[in-house]
Amino acid sequence: MYTYIIKRLLMLLPTLIGAAILIFLLLRLVPGDVCLLKFGGEGSYADPQQILQCQQRLGLTDPIWQQFFDYMVGFFTFDLGVSMWTSQPVAYEIAIRFELSLQVALMATFVSVVIALPLGIISAAKQNSWIDYLVRTFSIAGIAMPSFWLGILIILGLLIGSQAWFGRPWMPPIHFQSFFVDPVHNMSQLIWPALATGYRYSAVATRMTRSAMLEVLREDYVRTARAKGLIEKVIINKHALKNAMLPVITIVGIEFAFLMGGLVVTEQVFNLNGLGKLFVSAVTQSDYTMTQALVMLVVAIFVLMNFLVDIMYAWLDPRIRYS
Amino acid sequence: MKSRLTRFAASVALGSALVVGAGSMPASAQEQGGELRLVVGSDIPSYDGHIESTFGMIHPIRPFYSLLIRVNPDNPSSPTDFVCDLCVGEVPKPTNDGKTYTFKIRKGVTFQDGQELTSADIKATFDKLAFPPDGIASNRKAYFAMIDSVEAPDPETVVFNLKFPSGTFIPSIAMPFNFIYSKNDLDERGYTWHQTNVNGTGPFHFVEHVQGSHVTGKKNPNYYHEGKPYLDGYTSLIAPKMSVRLQAIRGGQADIEFRGFPPKARDDLKEALGDQIEVQESDWNCVLIVTPNHEAKPFDDPRVRQALSLSIDRHQGSEYLSKIAIVKTVGGIGFPGHPISSSPEYLEKNIIGYSKDIEASREKAKALLKEAGHENLKFTLHNRGVDQPYKVVGTWLIDQWRRIGLDVEQWVQPSTPFYATLRTQKNFEVSLDFNCQAVVNPIADISKFLPSSGANYSYFEDAELESIYAELLATGDEGKQRELFAQFEKRVLNDLASQFITLWWYKINPYRSYVKGWKIAPSHYLNQSLENIWIDSAERKKQLGG
Numbered sequence: 001m002y003t004y005i006i007k008r009l010l011m012l013l014p015t016l017i018g019a020a021i022l023i024f025l026l027l028r029l030v031p032g033d034v035c036l037l038k039f040g041g042e043g044s045y046a047d048p049q050q051i052l053q054c055q056q057r058l059g060l061t062d063p064i065w066q067q068f069f070d071y072m073v074g075f076f077t078f079d080l081g082v083s084m085w086t087s088q089p090v091a092y093e094i095a096i097r098f099e100l101s102l103q104v105a106l107m108a109t110f111v112s113v114v115i116a117l118p119l120g121i122i123s124a125a126k127q128n129s130w131i132d133y134l135v136r137t138f139s140i141a142g143i144a145m146p147s148f149w150l151g152i153l154i155i156l157g158l159l160i161g162s163q164a165w166f167g168r169p170w171m172p173p174i175h176f177q178s179f180f181v182d183p184v185h186n187m188s189q190l191i192w193p194a195l196a197t198g199y200r201y202s203a204v205a206t207r208m209t210r211s212a213m214l215e216v217l218r219e220d221y222v223r224t225a226r227a228k229g230l231i232e233k234v235i236i237n238k239h240a241l242k243n244a245m246l247p248v249i250t251i252v253g254i255e256f257a258f259l260m261g262g263l264v265v266t267e268q269v270f271n272l273n274g275l276g277k278l279f280v281s282a283v284t285q286s287d288y289t290m291t292q293a294l295v296m297l298v299v300a301i302f303v304l305m306n307f308l309v310d311i312m313y314a315w316l317d318p319r320i321r322y323s
Numbered sequence: 324m325k326s327r328l329t330r331f332a333a334s335v336a337l338g339s340a341l342v343v344g345a346g347s348m349p350a351s352a353q354e355q356g357g358e359l360r361l362v363v364g365s366d367i368p369s370y371d372g373h374i375e376s377t378f379g380m381i382h383p384i385r386p387f388y389s390l391l392i393r394v395n396p397d398n399p400s401s402p403t404d405f406v407c408d409l410c411v412g413e414v415p416k417p418t419n420d421g422k423t424y425t426f427k428i429r430k431g432v433t434f435q436d437g438q439e440l441t442s443a444d445i446k447a448t449f450d451k452l453a454f455p456p457d458g459i460a461s462n463r464k465a466y467f468a469m470i471d472s473v474e475a476p477d478p479e480t481v482v483f484n485l486k487f488p489s490g491t492f493i494p495s496i497a498m499p500f501n502f503i504y505s506k507n508d509l510d511e512r513g514y515t516w517h518q519t520n521v522n523g524t525g526p527f528h529f530v531e532h533v534q535g536s537h538v539t540g541k542k543n544p545n546y547y548h549e550g551k552p553y554l555d556g557y558t559s560l561i562a563p564k565m566s567v568r569l570q571a572i573r574g575g576q577a578d579i580e581f582r583g584f585p586p587k588a589r590d591d592l593k594e595a596l597g598d599q600i601e602v603q604e605s606d607w608n609c610v611l612i613v614t615p616n617h618e619a620k621p622f623d624d625p626r627v628r629q630a631l632s633l634s635i636d637r638h639q640g641s642e643y644l645s646k647i648a649i650v651k652t653v654g655g656i657g658f659p660g661h662p663i664s665s666s667p668e669y670l671e672k673n674i675i676g677y678s679k680d681i682e683a684s685r686e687k688a689k690a691l692l693k694e695a696g697h698e699n700l701k702f703t704l705h706n707r708g709v710d711q712p713y714k715v716v717g718t719w720l721i722d723q724w725r726r727i728g729l730d731v732e733q734w735v736q737p738s739t740p741f742y743a744t745l746r747t748q749k750n751f752e753v754s755l756d757f758n759c760q761a762v763v764n765p766i767a768d769i770s771k772f773l774p775s776s777g778a779n780y781s782y783f784e785d786a787e788l789e790s791i792y793a794e795l796l797a798t799g800d801e802g803k804q805r806e807l808f809a810q811f812e813k814r815v816l817n818d819l820a821s822q823f824i825t826l827w828w829y830k831i832n833p834y835r836s837y838v839k840g841w842k843i844a845p846s847h848y849l850n851q852s853l854e855n856i857w858i859d860s861a862e863r864k865k866q867l868g869g
Contacts, residue, residue, distance in 0.1 A: 032743030038368055039376070039462060047777060050460045057458075085368055086534060087518055093534055152566075159574050159595075168868065169595065171574025174362070174567060175537045175560050271560075271567045273536040281366055281535070281563075286739040 012303050019299040020075055024068055027288050033060055034084040034286045058084050081289040090293045100176050101274040104193055105259035111198025112205055120209020142203025148265035151196040174271040193270045201255045208251050212244035245316055253309040261298035357858030359557040362568040362577040366561055369518035372502040373452055374460045378847045381499055382581050383538035383559035385851040388502035388523035391445055396855050399844035402661055402763030405497050421488025421799045426481045432547050434505050435528045442475035447506035449473045459514045466495040466767055488799035494764035499848050526552040526854035553857035575867045579834035582847045585649050585711055589833045599866050601836040603843035606652050606659055607828035609759035611716050614822050617783035619752045626695040628820035632676035633688035634727040641826055648715040651829035656812050657765035659827055663808050674816050688727045701730040705754035707741045716825050717755055745780040756780055761848035772815045781821050788814050837862035
C-alpha cells in the first residue's frame with residue numbers, strides 16, 4: 001500500500017509538468033497582452049513607448065524560451081510570481097479568495113451528498129415505484145438545469161418574494177465576510193450558491209447512487225443475506241451501501257475539485273469573489289502569471305482528489321490492493 | 324458665438340433640470356453621517372491615477388485624492404465650469420500672452436499620513452505627469468505637451484510655463500486622473516509606490532481594499548472644504564456583472580452605481596421600486612467610431628468610405644437605439660452641445676450622413692459605390708465583445724449597410740485580442756472603435772481622428788489634417804478655434820471620410836432616492852470625490868428598514 005501511495009505521488013509530477021507546459025503555450029497563442037489592454041483598453045491614446053516599457057517590465061519581450069525557463073523556475077520553487085494586472089503577489093490574490101471557494105465547495109458538496117445519498121438509496125430500494133419516478137424526475141431536472149440559471153432564479157425569487165411578503169426587495173449580500181467574522185452575513189451570502197450548485201451535483205450523484213445500489217442489490221451476497229432472513233434496512237446499510245459507494249465517491253471527489261475552481265458562471269451570478277471569478281478576470285485581462293497559477297492550482301486539486309479517491313477505494317474495498 | 328453660448332447655457336440649464344432634486348437643498352438640510360455603498364463594474368488594476376484609464380479605479384480611489392483644479396462639483400454638467408480644489412480663489416487667467424498660469428495653493432492641507440501639502444508636491448506631481456523619467460509610465464503625458472516647465476517659487480505658489488497658448492491646458496489640468504501625490508513619497512518611496520499604496524489629501528481616508536471584492540474609505544476629519552464630506556465613509560463593491568449591480572440596488576445591497584445602466588434597466592428599477600428610485604440622465608463624452616482600415620482595399624477609396632457613412636440613418640437610429648442601448652445623441656466629432664462643437668443644423672446641412680433625407684443619402688451612397696466599382700461589396704465589421712453598446716450598435720450598422728446592398732458580417736473579439744487586432748495585427752477591414760474621455764475638452768478629444776495620434780487605427784496619412792490640428796492646438800482665440808475645428812471636422816467626416824461617428828453615448832444613472840447631493844456629469848470619470856453626497860437617513864430607514 002505504501003509503495004502504491006509513493007508511486008502515485010511520483011506520478012503526479014509529470015501530470016503537473018505537462019499541464020504547466022500546455023497552459024504556458026496556449027496562453028501565448030492568444031493575440032494581445034496585458035499592457036495593450038491596460039494602457040489602451042478604454043480606447044484611449046496608448047503611447048507605444050509606454051506599452052513597450054510595460055512589456056519589458058513584465059518580461060513579455062524576452063524570448064519565449066527565456067519566459068518558459070523563468071516560469072519553470074518559479075514552478076519548481078513554488079514562486080507564483082506577481083499578477084501582471086494588479087502587481088500584487090499571485091499567492092496573495094489566491095489566498096484572499098481561497099476561503100470563499102473552499103467554503104462554497106464544502107457547502108455544495110454537503111448539500112449534494114445530503115440530497116443524493118438518501119434519494120439514491122430510496123430510489124434503488126423502491127425501484128419502479130412512484131417514489132423512484134419522483135426521485136428520477138427530480139434528478140433529471142437537476143442535470144438539465146445549469147446551476148447558474150438556477151442561481152438567477154433564486155435571486156429573482158428572493159427579490160420578488162421578499163417584496164411581496166415583507167414589502168421590500170432583498171437579495172443576498174454581494175461581498176464576502178468570513179464565517180468567523182460575521183456568520184450571519186456569511187451564511188446569508190453563501191447558502192444560495194451552495195444550494196444552486198449542490199442541487200446540480202446532487203442530481204448526478206443521486207443517479208450514480210441509484211444505479212450503483214441497484215447493481216449491488218443484485219449481487220449474490222445480498223441474496224444470501226436476504227436468505228439468512230436479515231431485514232432490508234440492515235442489508236442496505238451494512239452490506240450494500242459501502243460497496244455501492246465506490247463510484248459515488250469518485251463522482252463526489254471530482255465534483256469537489258470542479259467546485260474549487262470551476263464555478264465560473266455561478267460566482268458571477270452571485271458576485272462571489274472566488275477563484276472562478278478570478279479565473280475569468282485573469283483570462284480576460286491576459287494576466288499570464290495569474291492564469292498559469294490558477295490553472296496549476298485547479299490541476300493540482302484535481303490530481304490530489306483523484307489520488308485521495310484512489311486511496312479511499314482501497315479503504316472501502318479491502319479486496320483492492322495495488323502493487 | 325454669443326448665440327451659441329446662449330444656446331449652450333440653456334442646454335446646461337435643461338440638463339440641470341433633469342437632475343431632479345439633487346443638490347437643490349439648502350446647505351442646512353444636508354445630513355452628516357451614514358455610509359454610501361456604491362457598486363463598480365470593474366476591478367482595480369492599480370491605485371495610480373497617472374497610469375490608469377479605467378473608471379474601475381476612479382470610482383473607488385478618487386475620493387482619497389485631491390486635484391489642483393476640477394470640474395465644478397456643483398455644476399458638473401457644464402464642460403466649461405472649472406473651480407479650484409487645492410488652489411485658492413478662482414482658476415487663474417493666463418498671463419504672458421497666454422503662456423503662464425500662476426496658482427496659489429491652500430495652506431494647512433495634510434496627506435493621510437500627516438505630511439503637509441506644499442507647492443512642491445504639485446510641481447512633483449505635474450513633473451511626473453508631463454515629464455516622466457525613463458521607464459516610468461504616464462498615461463496622459465500627451466495632454467501636457469504644451470507645458471514647458473513647472474515651478475514652485477514658494478510653498479504656496481505653482482507656476483506653469485507653456486510653450487504656446489493653449490485652450491486645452493485648463494481642461495487637461497482638471498482631469499480626474501491627476502491625483503496630487505506627495506513629493507516626499509515620490510522621492511523616498513519611488514515613482515511606482517502609488518500603484519499599490521494610497522496617500523492622498525482627498526475627502527476620505529483609505530481603510531481597506533480586498534482585491535476583487537471591495538474598497539472602504541472613512542471621512543477625512545481634516546478635509547479642507549469646510550463641512551465636507553457629509554458621509555462617515557463609503558464602501559465600493561466590485562461587481563462585474565451588470566445584472567448583479569442592478570439587482571444589488573433593487574435588493575438593498577447597494578445605493579448607487581456611477582457608470583450608467585441601459586434604458587431597460589432604468590425602467591425595470593422604476594417599475595419595481597417607483598419613487599424609491601431617482602434617475603439622472605446626461606449626454607456622455609463617449610462615442611463609437613466606425614474605423615475603416617485604409618490599408619485594406621477597397622477602403623483606401625474615399626468614395627467607398629463616404630458611401631458607408633451616407634447610408635447610416637443616425638436620426639432614426641437615435642430614436643430606436645436609445646430605447647435599448649446607452650446611445651442617443653446625434654453629433655459630430657465634438658461633444659454635442661459644447662460651444663466649439665457643430666450644431667445639429669450645421670451637421671445636417673454640411674456633413675455627409677447627417678441629412679434627414681435618408682433615401683437621397685442612400686441613393687448617393689449607391690452611386691458612389693457604383694462609381695468606385697464596388698456595388699455589391701462584402702466585408703467584415705470587426706467589433707468588441709461587449710454588449711453595451713458595441714454589439715448593439717454593430718448589429719444596427721450591419722442593417723444600415725444592408726439597405727444599400729452591402730453584405731456585412733460581424734467579427735466579435737474579447738477586449739485583449741480586439742485591441743491587438745486594431746494596434747498590432749491590423750488584419751481588419753472596418754472596425755468599431757471608441758473615444759471616451761473624462762473632462763470635456765473637444766480640442767484634445769478630437770486628436771483621436773489625427774493619423775499621427777497613436778490612437779487612430781485607420782492607418783492613413785494626411786498632411787492637411789495635421790496642419791489644421793497644429794494650428795488649432797496653438798491658437799487661444801475662441802473664434803479662430805471654432806473655425807479651425809469646423810475645418811478639421813469637415814476634413815475628417817466629408818473629404819476623407821477617414822472615420823465617422825455613429826451615435827454619442829447617453830448616461831443613465833438610477834439610484835436609491837435617499838442618496839442626495841450627487842449630480843451627474845457628462846462623463847463617468849467626473850465628479851466622483853463623493854464629498855457632496857449625503858444620506859437621508861429617515862428615507863433610508865423607510866426603504867431598507869433597520
